[in-house]
Amino acid sequence: MSSVLEQLVNKPYEHGFRTDIETESAPKGLSEDTIRLISSKKNEPEWLLEFRLKAYRHWLTMEEPHWPNVKYPKIDFQDIIYYSAPKPKKKKSMDEVDPELLRTFEKLGVPMNERAALAGVAVDVIFDSVSVATTYKEKLAKVGIIFCSISEAVRDHPDLVRKYLGSVVPPGDNYYAALNSAVFTDGSFVFIPKGVKCPMELSTYFRINTENSGQFERTLIVAEEDASVSYLEGCTAPKFDTNQLHAAVVELVALDRADIKYSTVQNWYAGDENGLGGIYNFVTKRGLCKGVSSKISWTQVETGSAITWKYPSCILLGDNSIGEFYSVALTNHHQQADTGTKMVHLGKNTRSTIISKGISAGQSNNSYRGLVKIGAKAAGARNYSQCDSMLIGSKSGANTFPYIQVNNPTATVEHEATTSKIGEDQLFYFRQRGIGTEEAVSMIINGFCKEVFQQLPMEFAVEATKLLGLKLEGSVG
């Protein structure tokens, strides 16, 4: 590798700055008292405290799963701060928001105020665990859309939250979902009423700030009959050497003919080139296509985190419902990713598409793990899966673990996977045309991921393309 390439590959984490802001934290450790504290700090109703405690008691009986193809030191759950919030001050307008905080967002390029208006994006900003500012709320409220933090939703729309919270990912679903259900502090809530097409892309920027504070967001999106929404989630995190656990739960519910599109660009701190530090991203994301002809589409670009472990899934319960999963997962240095999707076909004529692109460079390990399950009643179900891997450098690994379970003879399931590298002849061809190695690699990678990028909303597609270019240029040489 030439020195220029070295520099590019080893480019330090751009978003590695840290905001000094007063935070109010709960003491380290997890117990029923911590949970009661979180619940009382957030003035939660009794049922939610019960929900949390039930989840916690169930969590205590569970064992940490070991099946994923990732390695990490044992997590000490008593060494985590479960609640940390910027000190509460009532703010009347954006001007009152802590300027330090605004500067952080500026550095991250979060469009707010006029920038938000220009970009046409409503941002529900999560800074550590509490929502600080929400824009566009009124405009959305006019058409009946609720877009707020989950804490606000618990306060203002308790019936809706109670009806849907935990309905897709039950509190005891898995180890980290149970943990999240017990201690979640904030997240977003979106409700699109009957027949409403959300007039803009909804977006949340997550950001982990206080050292050692685990983030346990909870996102709940409900689209009623004939409603549609596109939701964007983007992530960056400051540079720390202590691993930070992130165990979020995202639940999507689509009723009859509703359409939910959920896009993620994840670029959390991945640890340094020796694999020190970085975020542990253990997330449960699941969508329920409850109604007939409903549709849920997941698009993700995973480039950050020391360990990514998530399977955005679709339960295709309604007849004729559609599930989609488009993913690009890139790992470099010592990153590990075990990601994929589950498509569970229960209704008749349900269809799903899986397109997964894994790129592994450095000494990283990238696994696709997916499940396509066709239930006995899912007559006429159809699935197409394609998982392609690209290896850069001889020390990385790419794995595919697709589970296919079919219980209905009228189903058609297809799975294809390939592994390849950037060929010398391809690079030669580019160079011959006067295009340098750097640019050629970037172009090849972007071509490799094209089918996924096409699914991303415009701004994200641009960001994702840049991200991959930044992370990978020069890895070949």
Next chain:
Amino acid sequence: MTTAVHPYVDALLTGTRDLPTSPHGWLNERRGLALERANALSVPTTRDEEWRFTDLTQLTRLQLRAPGAPAEIAPEAVLPYIVPEAGSRIVFVDGVFVPQLSSTASAVSGVRVAPLATALKTDAGRLEPHLARLAGFEQNVFVALNTAHLRDGAVVVISKGQICEKPVHILHIATQAGTAAYPRCVVIAEAGAECTVVEEYQAMSEDAYLTNAVTEIAVAARARVRHIKLQCENARAFHIASCAVVVAKDASYTSHTVSLGARLSRYDLSVALNGEGAFAQMDGLALISGRQLADTHTLIDHTQPNGRSAQLHKTIVGGAAHAVFNGKIFVRPGAQLTDSSQQSRNLLLSDKATVDTKPQLEIFADDVKCAHGATVGQLDAEQLFYLRSRGLTETVARNLLTYAFGASVIERIPVRSIVERLERAVMAQTGAAA
């Protein structure tokens, strides 16, 4: 003597403790180690990832004993299984060599087909590096059980540079209900040697029994081994088999596995491509109906550069049958320029039929070409319509298409009489399965 952790394993180990010691110390040692492992291991449950879809509860409910002395079988009784092309035949009844039914004399001097006892006299030095060593029993309770019981087996040795044109037929017949037999086959092809081995399992009984088979195949540099495995156990039987293959530099291993019988069958085939430029091709066909379960686990381990492997596994599943396939491809660090492809094709014929398939790639080298694919589906309505428009009845059309689906595996088998036999079997069974 210690007793096994698992009571079921303990029961199956009855008798191993009084096996006569072999004059070969290394063999006693391996049997001892296997016994130790069998004592420590449990029968896998569906909580074990490798056995997730195959529930052995039914097997553990069976009270199995070691087979008694086999009843005499008239030579006419084995006529239907005779492979006319074969140059030699070695027959085992309930795991025990039966010289009367066998014809092991070979016209070619470099080809030796013999029961284990004889082979240990002539080829002990050749057996030692492979026997009870290729098939690992550390983590596999069934291989451990088989190795602990190791007393008899079929040994095929092809000397350096010898080309054995006529297939070698190894026939295992189960006759006693309620017993567990432990057949073992060892095939050693020395440098540049060539041979075709047919490993066949048949039953002359209607009731449940267990065949716990282990096969070990060593293919030395530039050698070629073609391995045909036919599993035609009876409909109540349990067939659990492991086959471990090592392939050296520029050598080739081709396997054709056809599973038709058994209430529950499991086949673990692992091929290690240990030499540069080694090649493996693995074809599989499982044709099952009723309440049968056929589980195939394969592993292709590319450890050296320039290896090639190709796999085609097909299942035809009717009734309430259940087919399981798990195909792993490993490409180790340094195994550059590996070219590997794997296809899992599954045909469901009825509402209650189930398929679980998992083609799996684990790649740790960057300059490789690997692809896998899996499909599950039913017969194509348009193709059926086409055939019916040509005057074929629905049943005939379905049978023809089903047969055609399986034919791509069957027709590649290099022994003509077996192809014909399987064609008839598949035609008969597809009629029943639909």
